Amino acid sequence: MTGKSPSPMKMRAVPGARLAHLPQVQRLDPAVRRDIEVVSAVLPFKVNNYVLDELIDWDRAPDDPIYRLTFPDRDMLPEPAYQEVAELIDRKAPRAELRSAVNRARLQLNPHPGEQLQANVPEDETGSLVGLQHKYRETVLVFPGQGQTCHAYCGYCFRWAQFIGVAELKQAVSGPEQALQYLAAHPEVSDVLFTGGDPMIMSTDRLRSYLSPLLEPRFAHIRNIRIGTKALSYWPYRFTTDADATDLLRLLEEATAAGRHVAVMAHFSHVRELETDACRQAIRRIRDTGAVIRAQAPLVRHVNDDPAVWAQMWRTMTRLGVAPYYMFVERDTGASQYFELPLDRAVSIYRDAISSVSGLERTARGPVMSASPGKVAVDGIARIAGQDVFCCRFLQARDPNWVGRPFFAKHDEHAVWFDDLKPAFDEPWFWQTEPFGQDR
Ligand SMILES: *Cc1c(COP(=O)(O)O)cnc(C)c1O
Ligand code: SF4
Numbered sequence: 001m002t003g004k005s006p007s008p009m010k011m012r013a014v015p016g017a018r019l020a021h022l023p024q025v026q027r028l029d030p031a032v033r034r035d036i037e038v039v040s041a042v043l044p045f046k047v048n049n050y051v052l053d054e055l056i057d058w059d060r061a062p063d064d065p066i067y068r069l070t071f072p073d074r075d076m077l078p079e080p081a082y083q084e085v086a087e088l089i090d091r092k093a094p095r096a097e098l099r100s101a102v103n104r105a106r107l108q109l110n111p112h113p114g115e116q117l118q119a120n121v122p123e124d125e126t127g128s129l130v131g132l133q134h135k136y137r138e139t140v141l142v143f144p145g146q147g148q149t150c151h152a153y154c155g156y157c158f159r160w161a162q163f164i165g166v167a168e169l170k171q172a173v174s175g176p177e178q179a180l181q182y183l184a185a186h187p188e189v190s191d192v193l194f195t196g197g198d199p200m201i202m203s204t205d206r207l208r209s210y211l212s213p214l215l216e217p218r219f220a221h222i223r224n225i226r227i228g229t230k231a232l233s234y235w236p237y238r239f240t241t242d243a244d245a246t247d248l249l250r251l252l253e254e255a256t257a258a259g260r261h262v263a264v265m266a267h268f269s270h271v272r273e274l275e276t277d278a279c280r281q282a283i284r285r286i287r288d289t290g291a292v293i294r295a296q297a298p299l300v301r302h303v304n305d306d307p308a309v310w311a312q313m314w315r316t317m318t319r320l321g322v323a324p325y326y327m328f329v330e331r332d333t334g335a336s337q338y339f340e341l342p343l344d345r346a347v348s349i350y351r352d353a354i355s356s357v358s359g360l361e362r363t364a365r366g367p368v369m370s371a372s373p374g375k376v377a378v379d380g381i382a383r384i385a386g387q388d389v390f391c392c393r394f395l396q397a398r399d400p401n402w403v404g405r406p407f408f409a410k411h412d413e414h415a416v417w418f419d420d421l422k423p424a425f426d427e428p429w430f431w432q433t434e435p436f437g438q439d440r
Pocket of ligand 2: 053
């Protein structure tokens with residue numbers, strides 16, 4: 001690998017319960033500190049020294065995008081839930097009373113969007129393979145049990161329930177065996193996506209136990225190995241000075257040398273995350289292995305609801321050799337009311353951003369919703385037969401025959417998610433009237 005190794009960075013993680021005591025936070029308005037205390041009793045939060053020292057601009061907090069991304073805000077909870085929990089904390093209510101109010105508040109926040117725990121879980125002769133998801137023919141998702149946390153948490157996380165144990169059933173495999181068995185039996189699968197949480201939180205040895213077997217000839221059908229991660233944003237030292245960083249890069253190199261396409265599916269929410277020396281060095285080191293970095297993130301209020309931010313992000317990524325991949329619509333869970341944007345606005349932000357960059361920088365598709373029938377892009381708003389409609393299209397679908405088929409939804413300026421959409425022209429959605437090709 002390139003260059004001499006600088007001295008290692010030591011991680012100091014700060015959990016939600018300690019946020020209000022941070023010296024940087026002590027300097028903020030007392031009302032902000034109280035909100036932090038109340039909201040972090042309900043939703044999971046975690047930052048670390050890299051996020052605090054190198055990403056957040058404390059002169060601008062709380063109005064700083066990375067602060068908004070990682071710190072609690074009062075408006076993340078419905079007002080009655082906020083009031084109830086705040087009152088219990090103020091009068092130092094018994095723990096059990098606080099716990100039950102907190103649980104009630106959590107249940108109001110749609111902890112399992114899209115029935116994540118049941119939907120798309122494949123089966124074999126031994127029963128449900130919990131910890132795998134197989135929704136689209138060519139791609140299987142693997143949730144390694146040791147990778148179900150992150151170096152810091154995003155306020156909009158749609159897997160938040162897993163981080164606080166609301167999930168009665170954690171969606172994870174305890175080791176690689178079941179996943180490998182399933183993949184060996186499914187030659188139609190070309191892509192494996194390790195996801196979480198953040199699989200890069202695992203030791204290199206652990207990651208190797210999942211990845212190396214896939215390089216054997218019996219897995220020749222697995223052309224693409226993807227690893228979803230926010231480590232480039234929340235802990236780039238994972239790829240530079242951590243004790244097993246060089247070993248991790250060697251693992252990626254082995255996978256590309258074995259003829260696999262290795263894609264680090266990076267999550268970047270704001271251009272700021274791409275600007276530190278640590279992140280740039282990490283990107284260079286990953287690229288040197290032959291792996292490709294592709295980037296995706298949801299479009300969210302308070303963090304990146306500005307076309308200039310996306311345009312700058314896509315320009316910077318392209319220059320650094322990171323390919324923009326998806327702009328997602330934020331999911332209807334957790335603090336979604338704080339982060340959500342009308343689809344109308346999402347469409348216009350995407351269009352303004354994409355039209356202001358070069359063709360090479362226009363590789364991100366969006367805005368796209370990961371909905372139950374498939375990944376739905378909203379391509380724009382048009383007027384057809386005297387009616388305003390959202391022009392939509394499946395980028396991915398349960399039935400491959402649906403991919404690329406345009407369909408139209410009634411324009412609705414308040415719609416924020418797929419479930420808010422109604423078919424235009426009062427016909428049922430086309431996929432509800434056709435026989436299902438590839439049921440799973
Ligand atoms: C997004 C997604 C994929 C991958 O889709 P691509 O368009 O190939 O990136 C696979 N499975 C699920 C469940 C997804 O949500
Ligand atoms: S990186 Fe992903 S899984 Fe981790 S907190 Fe953020 S959104 Fe959730």
